[in-house]
Amino acid sequence: MSDDGLPNDAEGIRLMIHALVDGELDAAAALAVERRIAADPALAAEHARIVALQAAVGRLPRPDVSDAFRARIAALGATGTAHSAQDEALEPQWGKPSTRPDQIEADQVHATARRGTRPSQMRTLPRAHRFGSFDWRALAASIVVTAVLASGATQWMMFDSASDGFAAAVASGHRRSLLAASPIDIVSSDRHTVKPWLDARIGVSPPAPDLAQDGYALIGGRVEVIADRPVPALVYRHREHLITLVAEPQQGGGTAAPDDLSSGGFSLVHWSDGAFSYWAISDMERPELDDFVARFRKAAV
């Protein structure tokens, strides 16, 4: 057998193929597995089956997060007083009988559920109006805005275009990604891995040109949730800087030249090509980000 460092038993190589499809392998291991696959039709067939299955599972409809449900959960966050009696909440509880239900503070929402009314039945209650007295979007927006203000990092709410909220969310997502353990969900420099991953996850993927030769290496992608919708985001690296490129699918949208929305420490550029509306954000200087944007637009055509 070949001396490529891979397991030589059938089960081991099978697990490696799954790991390849899942984007769990580093470049060297991925290359070795790909070579094995190329050399063995049985492995190639298994690989194709796994890819097909993963795509099929990824296409399954997901439950809707109804506005009413989201509003109820948002209201939990707004009620202030955090309960403290539920330290067991984070411990695994395999098959353990009920923890005293009365331990859970009976806030109004919960009391309703306990009486047997399903949340789904509560959907028939009058919904919060979009601009009514209780509006979860306003609440969520105020949370973002307050967080941004409190951090002192950015003041995105100063934009006055219709896309303010979106820009703020893009900025928020980028900042969060820098704080997270990993800024990316799918680690791969191979656009042939990143695009299918995004496709399988949310059914859409933007152009993901490899700009490594230009000094902008594609290092992966993630899914951002903005305005209640999942949108694909690519992550490029330029020296020590990360660039998040959020690509919001457009429907029949026009094109728009790059527009500078930079503020308070981050550079943010927005443009549209008809198929996607792009938001590039980074802590690079504006001219450098412009250079990235120019190269991306050229390569993405």
Place this chain on the structure above:
Amino acid sequence: MLSEKALAERFGEVVLPHLGDALVLARWLTGNAADAEDVVQEACVKAHAGIARYAGGNARAWLLTIVRNTAYTWMSRNRSRGIMAVGDLGDLDEMAAAHGPSLLDENGPEASLIARADTAALEAAIAALPQPFRETLVLRDINGLTYREISAMLGVAMGTVMSRLARARSLLMSELGSAP
């Protein structure tokens, strides 16, 4: 100590963006969408109570861990034990290792057949998976967690995550491949 306002903000940033993921996980663990909302709501109450302990890192994995634990307590409270029978997990993993298709199935279904599988057949096949296999598959292929995150969440070795995932997928493939 964080102020209540800061905690409320953190709840908004950590929990609210992942409600869709939380619902879909709860839906597959409990088996239906209505129960899923109950479970996620209860999980969010717990998440809110525990938000001060959220120490950064992957917020989605953090919330999903709470959702998963809540789902099992919820089911043990609301369902008879018969429905909840999960068996001994150790046995199950051994069984998977012993009976798993350790050899590649040369006659496995064509990828195109799997790709054409209709939604109902696929959902039924996932629902029929033994629970440890199902939850691993859902966490990976629907929630998009990494092996490492799943391993931490389930408290099992990464190798166990990999073999459960491979077993789950192979069961789904043969189920879809044998469908009329």
